[in-house]
Amino acid sequence: MHRFFVDRKNISEEKKEIIIDYREDVKHIGKVLRLCKEDCIEVCDGNNNDYIGKIISISKSQIKLEILERKICDTEPQIQVALFQGIPKSSKMDMIVQKCTELGIYKIVPIITERTIVQLKDKKAEIKKIERWQKIADSAAKQCKRGIIPKVEAPLSFEEMLNSLADYDLKIIPYEQEKKVGLKNILSRNKEYKKIAIIIGPEGGFEYEEIIKAHNAGIVPIMLGPRILRTETAGLVALSVLMYEIGDLGGY
CATH class of the missing domain: 3.40.1280.10 (SPOUT methyltransferase, trefoil knot domain)
Known part of the structure; x- marks a missing residue:
């Protein structure tokens, strides 16, 4: 599953929503990977929290995801x-x-x-x-x-x-x-x-x-x-x- 990082402020667990607005990531998801609505991607907040998100809308400036799952990332070393x-x-x-x-x-x-x-x-x-x-x-x-x-x-x-x-x-x-x-x-x-x-x-x-x-x-x-x-x-x-x-x- 394709993985992207987003700023913590772009994640709303209350709304179960993630916004990807980094220009290069938006372009990569839409133009290069050609992902569409209903496709799922993995998102990390850069602080050891992983999310599985389903694409619910795509525009030139942002991609909106619905949070399906949240888990702790287990790939970081202890030091x-x-x-x-x-x-x-x-x-x-x-x-x-x-x-x-x-x-x-x-x-x-x-x-x-x-x-x-x-x-x-x-x-x-x-x-x-x-x-x-x-x-x-x-x-x-x-x-x-x-x-x-x-x-x-x-x-x-x-x-x-x-x-x-x-x-x-x-x-x-x-x-x-x-x-x-x-x-x-x-x-x-x-x-x-x-x-x-x-x-x-x-x-x-x-x-x-x-x-x-x-x-x-x-x-x-x-x-x-x-x-x-x-x-x-x-x-x-x-x-x-x-x-x-x-x-x-x-x-x-």
């Missing part, structure tokens, strides 16, 4: 994981956003480090990039039936990122020079983490001084295995291991 990703070259960030959304990421924050090659020329270019990445997250969240849409936030400098991590239970930074501390070992010490931050460097990794600053800020350098992973691989691996260890991937 909130944020990825702080050094901005990579080319379209690598597109893939990172898409796949991390599929794996259960809570939010993604691009970061600018010493070795970041990509330069966002101005605020307009930055906004355009964020809008693109957010659309990719939106689409991936629909496809994999997420209960929320992960937010792609505005880029932070490395220092700004360090100052934003106070409320995380665990903060990890994969580093190729770390040879002893592994992610599995850290997770075995405490299974009660609720908010976890993963910090990934761009191509070329982090400067040693950045690792020292991160360590001083309570971020744990870890190894992800004996091989050096690309920037677009490292975050996905760390996230996958986290989800597996909490039982979100591979069963309990």
